[in-house]
Amino acid sequence: MSSGLPRHGGNLTQEALRLGLKPSQLLDASASLVPFRPPRVLRRALNHAIAGSALRNYPDREQQELRQVIATWHGLEATAVLPGNGAAELFTWAARDAVACGVSGLPEPGFADYRRALACWDGAVHSLPLSLSWPRTWPQPWPLPAAPDQPFQVLWITNPHNPTGQLWSRASLEPLLQHYSLVICDEAFLPLVPSGEAQSLLPLVETHPNLVVIRSLTKLLAIAGLRLGYAVASPERLKRWQQWRDPWPVNGLALAAGRSVMADQFGMNRWLLRVQDWVAQEGSWFHRQLTHLPALSPMPSSANYLLVRGNGSLLELRERAALRGVLLRDCRSFTGLGECWLRIGLQDRRGNRRILKALREELR
């Protein structure tokens, strides 16, 4: 991976400084968060926590209540759940286990944070190139063979995949568990995908101690600044991670926010419907609109982001869109992609129109 290139989207403050604009003038489609305000129950819980003692007191080191409500939501034991400071923190501990098992196989282009986490422990990586064309049907079978003589012992899966938006079928992932010492499945975006939950590996964790599933709440609830995610894995593994990490990795406000949302099962189900409906409706509308733009080919995606491929370099287009206040994800830091690719995070209709207008005017 080239150094100096943005490894993540969502660099709003830095981009605003670079462009001489205020963050509020920018539409950030380089990150992929739901475009709604966080659920009301969460905002209320935050106000309540601030008015109470959540700022003054140390947060619960065991995250007991939050573990319990997440476990109840998924029908698991609380000991099989570990909340984290976003999914990103949990990759660090998953990577430590991965390195103890051997070499990590990383499908690429893929999410850069796995390499960051593995580098913390001097982990070795075996890159697994993914094809850059794929059908529009979901879910799709896992595309890489699981031969017995492969030079890696750990497989990292992202479902749906980032940056491509491909949704992998559970039926094709399940047999992989027999082939690797450890399988780490990042389901950060799965709850946003219409009918995505049916492909989750969560139901397999109890019977497969070599499986770790990691979820993020930052995208789903639009709380990237608050930070919250969780891992589901064997209790022994999670106990080990708990001993390695900082004493208070999940702050009191994140605990209160997570507890409020995950305990409100009716509200959460309504939220999921709203989000998945947005991805289905807006995703297909936006994709259709992009096909009308010259020199850009939008790729199919099951998720709330999609890749576009250009006939040539899209870097200048990206920069000119940025000067109009529209941030798109530079894909040069994704192994296997380059200047001809951009990733766009889905917005509400108004935001999507703004993106289309900026692209249309710059492509004229």
Ligand SMILES: Cc1ncc(COP(=O)(O)O)c(C=O)c1O
């Ligand atoms: C595939 C994937 N997993 C995990 C994360 C990180 O999630 P969190 O914000 O909860 O750390 C991201 C962030 O972009 C992501 O794209």
